[in-house]
Amino acid sequence: MSDNPPESGHPEAPIIEIAGMHKWFGDFHVLQDIHLKVARGERIVICGPSGSGKSTLIRCINRLEMHQRGRIIVDGIELTNDIKNIEKIRAEVGMVFQHFNLFPHLTILENLTLGPIWVRKVPKKEAEETAMYYLEKVHIAEQARKYPGQLSGGQQQRVAIARSLCMKPNVMLFDEPTSALDPEMVKEVLDVMISLAREGMTMLVVTHEMGFAKSVAHRVLFMDYGRIVEENTPAEFFNHPQHERTKLFLSQILH
């Protein structure tokens, strides 16, 4: 893609700001001293070996996990323990899961309209129009009346993306969106994500799809043992990795 990453020193405040953040699972120090600023419209790919804390990091951003030290500020609101309207923040931050997590008892259309109707208080008719618009966009409008169980994995993940988009979020988080898919379905999901990127959505993507990282990301973060080890533009990251750990990781996933 030809567009440039947003200029540093952007007049607008970063949409996500993480400073000195730590998290423990019991005694296990899963995230250590994380610092990260994400500008509006920026696209970041996070990679690293399993257990490195990359999923936990993005789950902290919509508070599916709670951090214990440091600060996380999303769209100007700090995530703290006594936060009253966590639902409001979550509505602004879309999340796509590895295992889709569609609601199996609702039709595709109902999956998409649930959030807008109950959280955004959008009238049903309008919510359905929006839903059809996004289903059209992920090329799956003809399946609107079916149930998730009747769709393939790739189709389900595209529905999950559309479901998040219906909330008109400011940020989209992707937690290994293609890892649970059959190989031949990965592309259809990546294509949807690429077109989303073209429209300027702020995206944080945990993935091992290095092709996607090269073509779409402004920045690539490499994590290991709960730390951000290396952070660079895709070109630098793939061609001149700085750390030994990064080199080893890249040599193992890029054959």
Next chain:
Amino acid sequence: MTVHVYDSRTAEIKPPVTSVGVLGWIRKNLFDGWFNSVLTVLVLALLVKMVPPFVRWALLDSHWLPSGSGCQDAQGACWSIVTANLRFIIFGFYPHDLQWRPLLAMIILVALLFYSRNRKHWRYALGWSWLAGLAVMGLLLRGGFFGMAVVESTQWGGLPLTLLLAVFGLTGAYPLGVLLALGRASRMRAVKTLCILYIEMIRGVPLISLLFMSSVVFPLFLPEGVTVNKILRAQAAIILFTAAYIAEVVRGGLQAIARGQYEAAESLGLNYYQTMRLIVLPQALKIVIPPSVSILISAFKDTSLVVIIALYDLLKTTKSVLADPRWMGFSAEAYIFLALIYFCCCYFMSNYSRRLERELDTGL
């Protein structure tokens, strides 16, 4: 390299005759291996020995006339005990001339039940018509308006009483059970402890002791001159008892819902109440349809335990008839009739639950 060309005609070859149709069915279900074949033959022999004598006793040699003439020296069944005492068995001590009122109430109930069978009819209006229907049923039983004589609840009995205890008992116990299950799964310590305490205490005692407590112990705590209707007290005991069992079954359903469902709901911005109502409970309750219907059926039959606090439900009215010297010795016929009524109600419930399961199945 060989190239396979699929000929469309190969698809038209039919399976062997012995594996389809009636023959196929018999082979697959009755004579599938030596063990099943032996079982089939044994069962057939047993049926040949048992069915004809029963048919002779119950139908061919039986007496039906309410007068009961010829019953004493008959070979077959004396159904006269049922036909002669039908009104007492069904309505108990409800005044004879006013028995059209409970009858009408039951007809309304059955009509509502049948209308509610179809899920397309589940609208708000149906909820309201249930409320109105239950109110009308209560008023019909009690009377006291439009010149209808008042019939005190001490005179209520038989099938209307059984249905009353069951319908109110089940509709009261189910929501209470769901609340208890949510409470037990709650992260709030106090709520959780209270629910666990309640469930374990109720499950630790038999229903009979609860009924006794409601009829003997509970009035002791009331101030002088205050009484609570006996049926109401039994009703409360049944609701409290059944709810504890429903709660545990629903909790099992809650545990079957994957963490991801909660996370997806939360990440959309749904709050706790919405997540439970829209995402978790619809799935959890669907999973636990079979065990909860089991509990509802057994609760329905347990209403017959109210005989021990001297309420005249269907079982008690039947037993009263048997206490009459004229009809002594025909208990088999009376109990078979009673069993048929219970069976019809229970079969309706289990049949409907299977249908619901089928309709709610979305393939994931």
